[in-house]
Amino acid sequence: MAETKNQGETGFSEVRRAARLSVAPMMDWTDRHCRFLHRQMSSHALLYTEMVTAPAIIHGDRARLLDYDAAEHPVALQLGGSDPAELAEAVRIASDWGYDEINLNVGCPSDRVQSGCFGAVLMERPGLVADCVAAMIGAARVEVTVKCRIGVDEQVPEEVLPAFLETVSRAGVSRFTIHARKAWLQGLSPKENREIPPLNYALVLEMKRTYPELHVSINGGIGSLEQARDLLDQGLDGVMVGRAAYHEPWEILGRADEMIFGGGLSRDPFEVVEAMRPYIARHLAEGGRLHQITRHMLGLFHGRPGARAWRRTLSEQGTRDGAGLGVLDAALSHVARQAA
Structure with a gap:
């Protein structure tokens, strides 16, 4: 277990600043060793765990699932689930580990996640998401956030996304990371869902203009720091980078402190x-x-x-x-x- 404080190792405002650039939670990739490596390149970027399901934390090997090195801060735990009571219990348990943020996954399109009624399928049930995050907030010592899609299947993102943000924000969430693609729950694999549905950055930018009180980060298809900086310059609060940060870590994270945060680590x-x-x-x-x-x-x-x-x-x-x-x-x- 990492050394902890009640508010995690990193203060609320510092975590929000760190979210200017974050590394996406990626199954089988962003484990504790990956995150420690990434921290050697950027002292500021916000790092996320792989998604961990609430039942796994409640019933499984908690040390294996939740332990991390204190050097990883600021670091966020991403949870998967759709039962408010289970999610609240998982948050209470995880609070002892001192994560700087707890994030609810409303974006993963895999069959396994759908069968458990969590991940992207929850875009169809914003009321349930609101119940989940309200329960999580009641149990949390740190900020609870949501990572979502712009919609799923036949939904119209321009209608669904604002309604989703309004419903979930009323439950107490004010920070969202939006993957700027639909997820097709039938017919596309998780890999295809990361590549085939068209990106709609304009809609995410519109959500920030429409709801200026929300902290909005964008995710999906971002392959360079120059692109990330351009999106920040257009008014977004944060940019989340996925595969590019993993496959080309120095190109993204090795230059991030200088280009995005104005100073920090400088290592080749x-x-x-x-x-x-x-x-x-x-x-x-x-x-x-x-x-x-x-x-x-x-x-x-x-x-x-x-x-x-x-x-x-x-x-x-x-x-x-x-x-x-x-x-x-x-x-x-x-x-x-x-x-x-």
């Missing part, structure tokens, strides 16, 4: 590797495997000479029994330092 990718060494060594000493961490580092030298050999070495050798820091050294030897 080689310095990031050095900063990871003690963390990796500790993980290995505790019985962990190298690949559990280095799989998140494959894109660190994206676009630089030797990047392919770096990825290949970590991928092929990092999964072997007994793989240690020597594999990291071997991978690093392929990358020309003068290219940094």
Whole structure:
């Protein structure tokens, strides 16, 4: 369990400032090792956990699901669920871990999530979402937020989204992250739902103009800091980056503190590797495997000479029994330092 304070490690206003740039919650990707790596590149960006279901927290291995390194702050926990009582109980439990924000997932389109009546399917039930967030707020020590889509299936986003925001904000939520695509619950896979439905940034911008009192972040298809900064300049409060931050972490996070926040960490990718060494060594000493961490580092030298050999070495050798820091050294030897 991370060292905690009643309001998390980071104050309310600081978390909202951190939300100017955040890394999206991504299943199987944004685990605690990924988040620790990302924090070595940006001291300010807001980081999110993978989605964790409320029943898993109530009945499962809480330490495995909720533990994280205190260095990850500011860090938010994303919950999945649709039962207000369960979500409130999960929030009460998670409060002891000191997360800086609790977020409700109203955007994931996977079949497993739909069968549990949570994620994007909840766009069809704004009243239930309002009940859920009201219960969560009653149990929370930090801000409760919502990540949603602009609509699902045959819904008309221009009608559905404002009604959704009005209903849920009346329950006490004032910060929303909006994935600027519809989700098609039938006929498209989760991967296709991230790529095929057209982006509608204009609608999200319109929601910010219509509801200026709300803190609105945009998500979906954002691939560069320049694009993120342009969206902020158009009046949005925050930008959430997903796959680009994972596959090209230094290009997004390594420059974020300067470009988005006006100062902070200044490390090149080689310095990031050095900063990871003690963390990796500790993980290995505790019985962990190298690949559990280095799989998140494959894109660190994206676009630089030797990047392919770096990825290949970590991928092929990092999964072997007994793989240690020597594999990291071997991978690093392929990358020309003068290219940094």
